[in-house]
Amino acid sequence: MPPPPSAPAVHHLRLWWRRRGRAGAVGATFSVAFLAAALLLTLSYYASAPPATSSSSSGRSPALVGLTLVRGAEEKGALCLDGSAPGYHLQRGSGGGSRSWLIHLEGGGWCRNLRSCASRQKSMLGSSHYMERQIEFAGILSDDESQNPDFFNWNKVKIRYCDGASFSGNVKDELKNGTRFFFRGQLILEAAMNELLLKGLGQAKQAFLTGCSAGGLATYIHCDAFRALLPEDSRVKCLSDGGFFLDVEDISRKRTIRSFYNDVVLLQDLRQRFLDCDSNLEPGQCFFPREVVKNIVTPVFVLNPAYDAWQVQHVLAPQSSDPQHSWLDCRLDISKCSPNQLEILQGFRKEMLDAISELKQKSDWGMYINSCFVHCQSLNSFTWHSPSSPRINNKLLVL
Structure with a gap:
C-alpha cells in the first residue's frame, strides 16, 4: 500500500538525479512524495490560477x-505521417554541462483511425511542414539557471512528435484506402538519436530522457533502448511527465481509453513492440504504463498529478460518456465539482496511487505525485520552478 497522503516528501528530483547506481544497487532509496489531500483547496487554486506566461521567474x-x-x-524510412522529414530542436550546452544531454520527447495525443491520422497530417503533429521554425525552451529545457538549476547548461533537445503513436510504429505499407500514411515513429526516434549521437550524445557523461503526455508514455517505452545507445560508464535516467495514463472505467462504466488504445495499437501494429506483455490482455492494455514499466531496468522518475487534468477530461469523464453534460463545469474547473463528483475524483486518485505503488519494488526509481489539476509540469516555468510551483511539505520538485 502507498503511504498516506500526509506522508513527508523524503526526496525529490535533484537528490534522485544525483544518486548513482543502476537497478539493484545496494542502499538505493525509492523516493515517494504525496501531497496532503486538501483536494478542493489545492485543485481550485490551480484551476483558477492565471495562465502561466512564457517568461521565467527571473524575468528573462x-x-x-x-x-x-x-x-x-x-x-531511412523515418517520416512523419504525411511523409515529410521529422525534426528536432537542439540547444548546445556549455561549461560543466557540455557533456551532459537532456532529450525531451514531445507529446500531443494519438490518432486511432485513418480519419484522425489524416487530420494530423495537416498539422504539426503529423507534418514538419506545419512545425514552428523556432520554439521557446522553458521549464526543464530552460537555459536560465535560476529557473532550471540542474540542467540549464546541458545540451538540450526537443524531438518533435509527428507519428501519432508515441514514437512506436514501424509499418512498411504506406497506402491505406488510397491515401499514403507513414506510421514510422520508431524509425523517427532511431534516426534522430543516431544523428544526435554524432553531434556529441555518444560521448555523454550523463544523459536524461524526458517526455510529456504522449511523449511521457514514449519515455517509458523507449527508456531502456535510450540507455543502450550510450557508453556503459555514463549515467542515464529517464523522467516521464504526465505520462502515467490509467486503464480505468469512465463515469459511464466504459473503458473508453482502453478502446482508444486498442485502435492505436491495431492501426500501427504496435503489439510486436510488447512481446513480453501478457498475450491474454487486449492489445491496448499493453500500451498502458502499468504494463510497460514492468520490464524497465533503467531508473525512472515519475512526475504526475494524482488528478491529471487531461485524464479527468478524456479518460474519467469524456464527452462521449456525458450526454447530459453534467460534468461540463467540473471537468474544466475543479472548484465547480459537486460532492458526488469530488468523490469520483478521489476514486480516480486512489486508482493512480494504487497503480504507481507497484513501482515501490524498483528501488532506484523516484516519483513526485501532487494534487494539482494540471497535465504536464516540466515544460512550464509556472509549475517547474517558480514561487508558485507545487510544493509537498514545502518541498519543490527541483530544490
Whole structure:
C-alpha cells in the first residue's frame, strides 16, 4: 500500500538525479512524495490560477531554438505521417554541462483511425511542414539557471512528435484506402538519436530522457533502448511527465481509453513492440504504463498529478460518456465539482496511487505525485520552478 497522503516528501528530483547506481544497487532509496489531500483547496487554486506566461521567474525571455530536420529521412524510412522529414530542436550546452544531454520527447495525443491520422497530417503533429521554425525552451529545457538549476547548461533537445503513436510504429505499407500514411515513429526516434549521437550524445557523461503526455508514455517505452545507445560508464535516467495514463472505467462504466488504445495499437501494429506483455490482455492494455514499466531496468522518475487534468477530461469523464453534460463545469474547473463528483475524483486518485505503488519494488526509481489539476509540469516555468510551483511539505520538485 502507498503511504498516506500526509506522508513527508523524503526526496525529490535533484537528490534522485544525483544518486548513482543502476537497478539493484545496494542502499538505493525509492523516493515517494504525496501531497496532503486538501483536494478542493489545492485543485481550485490551480484551476483558477492565471495562465502561466512564457517568461521565467527571473524575468528573462526563454531562448528561441531553431528546428533541424533529420538528414536522409526518406532513405531511412523515418517520416512523419504525411511523409515529410521529422525534426528536432537542439540547444548546445556549455561549461560543466557540455557533456551532459537532456532529450525531451514531445507529446500531443494519438490518432486511432485513418480519419484522425489524416487530420494530423495537416498539422504539426503529423507534418514538419506545419512545425514552428523556432520554439521557446522553458521549464526543464530552460537555459536560465535560476529557473532550471540542474540542467540549464546541458545540451538540450526537443524531438518533435509527428507519428501519432508515441514514437512506436514501424509499418512498411504506406497506402491505406488510397491515401499514403507513414506510421514510422520508431524509425523517427532511431534516426534522430543516431544523428544526435554524432553531434556529441555518444560521448555523454550523463544523459536524461524526458517526455510529456504522449511523449511521457514514449519515455517509458523507449527508456531502456535510450540507455543502450550510450557508453556503459555514463549515467542515464529517464523522467516521464504526465505520462502515467490509467486503464480505468469512465463515469459511464466504459473503458473508453482502453478502446482508444486498442485502435492505436491495431492501426500501427504496435503489439510486436510488447512481446513480453501478457498475450491474454487486449492489445491496448499493453500500451498502458502499468504494463510497460514492468520490464524497465533503467531508473525512472515519475512526475504526475494524482488528478491529471487531461485524464479527468478524456479518460474519467469524456464527452462521449456525458450526454447530459453534467460534468461540463467540473471537468474544466475543479472548484465547480459537486460532492458526488469530488468523490469520483478521489476514486480516480486512489486508482493512480494504487497503480504507481507497484513501482515501490524498483528501488532506484523516484516519483513526485501532487494534487494539482494540471497535465504536464516540466515544460512550464509556472509549475517547474517558480514561487508558485507545487510544493509537498514545502518541498519543490527541483530544490
